[in-house]
Amino acid sequence: MPLDSLVHNPRNARQDLEGVEGLADTYEDAGVLQPCLVIPVQTFREAFPEDADKLPAQGHVVLAGNRRLAAARRAGLATLPVHLNPKLKTRLGILIAAATENIAREELKPFEELATIEELKAELGTYDAVAKKLGKTAGWVSQRRRLGNLEPELREALERRTPGMTIELARDLGKLKKRDEQLAAWKVEQERVARRADDPKAEKRPKAKKASRVPAQGGADGGGGAPLDDGAKSRRDACLLAIATGTGDLPRLSIIAAQVPVDPDEAVALAGQWLTEAAEGSSALDVDTLANEEGTDRQLAAALALALARCEIHLTRTSGADSAHARAYTHWLETHTDEQPAAAESAPTA
Template identity: 80%
Template structure:
């Protein structure tokens, strides 16, 4: 089709079309190898009347290949190969087609992906429906939704690729609900990134979200080696996120922990594992060195880890039968992390 009969999709998730210059250079030498997906303008107008004023009366709207269209114009081409799809007629069909095209080609930035998911959710009603339409798992959608929880400073850090920030770290930070807790966790991650940059021999710490790092059912140091059930895995992942943030209502969790009778050695072992995985180090629990670290952030983080370990070991051993304690512990996790009780966890007694 002639380029002057093609227009960009006004609802395209990609706001900044990167790499157009390099793509234009290849078009000048090798031509356009991949056709664009287009639909008639009148079809798009009928589906999206709110965008009608942005479109010409005739021609086609590019649903997949907006960067190719921009590059073709830059290269001075007169025509562009297209695939004209007349079966896409509804808002849902058009949005899904554009999303699949962009996501399959990995052309979207993290927040553009998030915006695409939210647009689809507005049309489809649920995030599960979005996942199904895109051929993705609900977990894939959930991971990207976490970015919507990021504070403005962290959004900017991700968009500008600040040192120490990766998409994986951003998604983990997005699990943390409180602003101060989230910023504290990012500050800790920046310190670790600076240490790695200053000393390349420093090993990268394991990621908190890996299930393989979750202790056995009886807790580190316990005699029970049975595997964790899904409910315990979910709780312990939430605990690890909270310890990594180093913030959250310490007074409340300490009161809850004081009413969780567990073996002290087991609690110290489990707390030590969490502190090690979050790069703080289990030495923060050493009694002999506490006097020299009075009131430090490191000591507060150790106290948080120990209190959570006591609660978690008690919850694991009682399987939630101590309903008052289980309810208070779960409420703390839901308040300070993105923890949600699993379906395998028994409902608290009335």
């Protein structure tokens, strides 16, 4: 379609069209490869009468591809490839189409995603319905909603990409209800970043990096503070990988874990360390928050970590003497990870 017949979506979730200059340079050389999603202006007017005065009388509104439209204009192109979807006529349908396109292409910033979720929630009524319409989990929606709880200083730090402020940290801070708690936690992270800046090689030392993959066990080392042997270290690396990737047959592992005598606090401590390493956060194990909208993804990761911790602590403590459970647990690891039993463990675990 001719560029002069296309207009930007007045409800576009993207507040800033960044990188238009660089995109325009590529268009001058290769043209536009990805079409924009458009609907007639009249259709948009009927769905959003409150925005009618922002649109011309005729033409088409770009629902997905507003940055492409801006870059095409900057590059001096005469036309733009588009996909015209005549089925998009309702307010809700238009909102969902624009949201899914932007989210799938990862074109939205964190607070733009939050604004999109809130807009859809106003139409659909519940956050569960929003997750379903977007093809996302309840946990995905819940994580983004936490950003709405951030104090203004922390919002600004995230938007400015202040060193140390990551999207993962921002979501964890958003779980803290009190302003003082959020600011105190952010101060601790800033101090950690400062220390790392003073010693930039500290996190690059091979020994330190290897140690971070096998969390300190806090008493789960077989008793008496004895160091873990190579077999236990290998298993625990495999456990961490399984948690980080969300792989494995959780029901089978849960049955095994439920039948081993392990100190609950010790299992929670080990599982929490693994969850922290896997970027899920040990708070996923907090019983007090299980009833809120933490989301099934984090809860599944927590359940997997806790089951693995129980099995691993029991095997480390008994050295495989409980052969039935040892066989079941090590078979699970071999099935769902790259873990292979050490030669010294072959007799009790075969």
